Amino acid sequence: MNGILDLTLVKLVEKIKNRELSSEEVTKTFIDRSQKSKKLNVYITENFDKALEEAKNFDQKPDFKKKLAGIPIAVKDLFCTKDLKTTAASKILENFIPTYESTITDNLWKEGGILLGKLNCDEFAMGSSNETSYFGNVQSPLGANLVPGGSSGGSASALAANLTPITIGTDTGGSIRQPASFTGTVGLKPTYGSCSRYGIVAFASSLDQAGPMTKDVKDCSLLFEVISSYDKKDSTSVDFKRGNYLNNLTNSIKGKKIGIPKEYRVDGMSKEIEELWQKGVNILKDAGAEVIDISLPNTSYALPAYYIVAPAEASSNLARYDGVKYGFRAKGDNLIDMYEKTRSEGFGNEVKRRIMIGTYVLSSGYYDAYYLKAQKVRRLIKNDFDDAYKKVDAILTPSTPNSAFKIGEKTNDPVSMYLNDIFTVPVNLAGIPAISIPAGHDSNGLPLGLQIIGKAFDEQNILNIAFSMEQQIKFKNKITDWWI
Amino acid sequence: MTIDLKTVKHISKLSRISVDEEKAKKLEKDLNSIFKFIEKLNQLNTGKVDPLTSVADTVLQLRKDEIKSLNIRDQILKNSPEDNKDFFVVPKVVE
Numbered sequence: 001m002n003g004i005l006d007l008t009l010v011k012l013v014e015k016i017k018n019r020e021l022s023s024e025e026v027t028k029t030f031i032d033r034s035q036k037s038k039k040l041n042v043y044i045t046e047n048f049d050k051a052l053e054e055a056k057n058f059d060q061k062p063d064f065k066k067k068l069a070g071i072p073i074a075v076k077d078l079f080c081t082k083d084l085k086t087t088a089a090s091k092i093l094e095n096f097i098p099t100y101e102s103t104i105t106d107n108l109w110k111e112g113g114i115l116l117g118k119l120n121c122d123e124f125a126m127g128s129s130n131e132t133s134y135f136g137n138v139q140s141p142l143g144a145n146l147v148p149g150g151s152s153g154g155s156a157s158a159l160a161a162n163l164t165p166i167t168i169g170t171d172t173g174g175s176i177r178q179p180a181s182f183t184g185t186v187g188l189k190p191t192y193g194s195c196s197r198y199g200i201v202a203f204a205s206s207l208d209q210a211g212p213m214t215k216d217v218k219d220c221s222l223l224f225e226v227i228s229s230y231d232k233k234d235s236t237s238v239d240f241k242r243g244n245y246l247n248n249l250t251n252s253i254k255g256k257k258i259g260i261p262k263e264y265r266v267d268g269m270s271k272e273i274e275e276l277w278q279k280g281v282n283i284l285k286d287a288g289a290e291v292i293d294i295s296l297p298n299t300s301y302a303l304p305a306y307y308i309v310a311p312a313e314a315s316s317n318l319a320r321y322d323g324v325k326y327g328f329r330a331k332g333d334n335l336i337d338m339y340e341k342t343r344s345e346g347f348g349n350e351v352k353r354r355i356m357i358g359t360y361v362l363s364s365g366y367y368d369a370y371y372l373k374a375q376k377v378r379r380l381i382k383n384d385f386d387d388a389y390k391k392v393d394a395i396l397t398p399s400t401p402n403s404a405f406k407i408g409e410k411t412n413d414p415v416s417m418y419l420n421d422i423f424t425v426p427v428n429l430a431g432i433p434a435i436s437i438p439a440g441h442d443s444n445g446l447p448l449g450l451q452i453i454g455k456a457f458d459e460q461n462i463l464n465i466a467f468s469m470e471q472q473i474k475f476k477n478k479i480t481d482w483w484i
Numbered sequence: 485m486t487i488d489l490k491t492v493k494h495i496s497k498l499s500r501i502s503v504d505e506e507k508a509k510k511l512e513k514d515l516n517s518i519f520k521f522i523e524k525l526n527q528l529n530t531g532k533v534d535p536l537t538s539v540a541d542t543v544l545q546l547r548k549d550e551i552k553s554l555n556i557r558d559q560i561l562k563n564s565p566e567d568n569k570d571f572f573v574v575p576k577v578v579e
Binding site for chain 1: 487491492495496498499500501502503511514515517518521522523524525528530533534535536537538539540541542544545547553556559560562563564565566572574575576577
């Protein structure tokens, strides 16, 4: 394998800054491999020619003060990129070319990043397997006909397959952490309000949060540092002093109190996941942390509450796709007919299903029974975490109840698909940060992840814990390049 | 509670998404299994709990009404469903 492909972001930046590597060399290497990896179906839009041009420009006038000096980056196709198609993996936005840039991607380019292309995902980020994309499902580099997870499945696949050194995803109910767990990569869902939502195609606005997906915790810290910023263009952006997450990264977690919530030991949990979790506990103890049993009593209500709140917000956010001013328009006999056909043909089944759930729970006569009830449950979930954090500094759980499954295995049963997010959803409802790190393999050699959940705006702490665990786990992804 | 075919058609009307008979039947099945799952919430007594509408501890900030992008009419019009040069051509949306 080519050395460049195996380097972490931190190493690549170092080598570019030392002039051991040029941005052009690095960019070309990732483009070449991407060209050979079409089978994975990770790209919706490639930006290769322009990326090379920009890399050459960088090399001619390098600015080594930048944190991502000359680094090529592919991003989830949910981030608006000025003058480059942004589809949200939907037919309804198939030809949408934004006239503005999302704050997150703008932050990447300001620090010297170069856009490689836009990555496949579940349509409007609704899905846990990247099978709902209008542009076809994504293959996992871990094995043929295996899902990469979702919704940031293209991002996870591209990263694990070494088609981009780092990437950015979004996480509404687990869409960064679950695919990270499935592909043996690191994924962080930051605290709500830490990363700007401006220019991200909206799914459920009170839950959506963008975050880094990387090969290791150091890269994650650096990338998080770059993308987190206060943004006046996002009314829920929080103005607080962002840290130097990479510089402050330490593996010293002696005396840290880590909670193990008994409610995450769900019925029918596989022995492999149980053992992985125990391995995590032992590693934390070895590092000098204090492991404490805790209770998050309302955990089992999180997923049902999520499937009211998220679709409700989605039905409202997606009302804008009506075929009038932009996006796909179907022909209709009259205005209402045009609306109905546009939305029926423009959206895929999962998106339509969620719009309909959302419309129903917000409709007259059902609002109190469903939507208001779910918001009350959301309060209880948050209170659970608040109470736990009086006793502990962070919480350790598995990231997912299982490893990656086969393409098509869960598409006929929406509830079994939704259960994938059982361990990730509570975090979004409470607005707190969580990171998934690869922690082991199942009996088929597929990656399994552990999740570290932190207090609001305490990302440094969970990054430190993840860093310490990573050094003890020494995870190695088993990728055979089966698709080349 | 269960969602019958009539309700599915009503929701599809409210959602402005047309569904044919076959799709409606499939949706009836899917929505029922999802709502059966959701109804677990009824086991919880939430009488005195305040609803949580946002986790963001922020106050809405006012900002100046400033023009940030100029002369992008053509780029914006390019995204309209019809091939427009100078205006948005839209179906009549107000009676």
